[in-house]
Amino acid sequence: MDDTNQINEKDKKSQESTHKIGIYLWIWGLLFVLSFFSYMVDWYQFQGMLRWSLILFFMFAKAGLIMAFFMHLFWERYALVNVLLWPMTAIACFVFLMAAEFEYTLFSRMFYFFVGGGV
C-alpha cells in the first residue's frame, strides 16, 4: 500500500512540474492530420486562390502548433515571446517589398523584350 501511494505521489508531482503527455500526443496527431490535408491539396490538384489559401492556412496552422506547444512558447513569459515574434514583421515587410520588386522586374523584362529599348 505504501509503495503504491509513493508512486502516486511521485506521478502527481512530476505531472505538476511538466505538461501532460496528452497535450503532446494531441498536437502530434493534429500535425499529422494537417500535413495529410496539405498533401491532399496537391493530390486533388486544387488550383488558383483555393490552392494558395489552403497551402498558407495549413502552413501557418502547423507552424503555430509547433512553436506554441512543441517549442513551449505558449507557456513562456511574454518578455521572451515578444522578442521572438516581433522581428517577424520585418520579414513580412521584406516579402512585400520583394513581391513589388519581382512584378517590376518581370514587367521590365517583358517590356524590353516586346517593345524594345528604343522607344
Place this chain on the structure above:
Amino acid sequence: MSDPKIDGFELKPGFRGMASDTGSDQTMFKGVHWGKAMMWIFLLSDTFVFSCFLIAYMKGRGSTPVEWPNPSEVFALEAFGVPVPLLLIALMTFVLITSSGTMALAVKYGYEKNRKMCGWLVLATAIGGLTFVGMQAYEWSKLIHEGVRPWENPFGAAQFGSFFFMITGFHGTHVSIGVIFLFIYAYKVFAGHYENGGKRGWFTTMKGDYVEIEILGLYWHFVDLVWVFIFAFFYLW
C-alpha cells in the same frame, strides 16, 4: 519552464509582466536558462537566413517569364508502376513530424528525470532525422540523374535548380548537424550525465542538466518548422 518563481520578485502575468521583466534592471528572461535564451536568439537569426533564401526564391520565380517546372511532376515517384505526385516529399514530411513528436516527448520525460525513456526517445529522434537525410540524398541523386543542375534543368526555368539545391541543401545541413547532436545527447542521457546533480560538459566547468534536452529540442523543432515552410512554398506552391 512555465510560471517560474524567483525569490524576492513578484512576476506579473501578461503584457504588464513583459514591461516589468524588461525594465527590471536584471535578467530580462525570467526563469529561462541562459542556454535556452541563446538558442532562441540563434534560431531567430537562422529564421532570417532561411527567410532570405525563401524570399530570394520568390523573387527569382516571380520575375522569370519562362515557365517554372511543375513541382508535383518533377518530384513524383513511381510506386507500383504508377507515378504518385510528391510521394517522397510527403514521406519525408511525415518522418520529420514523427521525429519532432518523439523529441517533444523526450523533453517531457527529461524534465521528469526519466532517464531511460528520455534516452530512447532522443535516439528515436536521431534515427528519424537520419532517415530524413537518407531520403533527401536519394531525392538529390535522382534529380541530378535527370539532369537538374544549379544552372539548367530539362523541366523549365533555369533558376529552379539553384534555388532547389540551395534551400533544401541548407535545410539538409541543419538536419545533419541536428542528427549528430541527437546521437551525442542520446549517449549523454543514457550515460547519466544529467543525473545526480549532473556531470561536467565539454569546454566548461558547468554541470549538465536536462534543460539541455529542451535546448536541443528547440533546435530540432526549428528544423521541422523550416521544413513546413519549404514544403509549402517550394513543393506545393
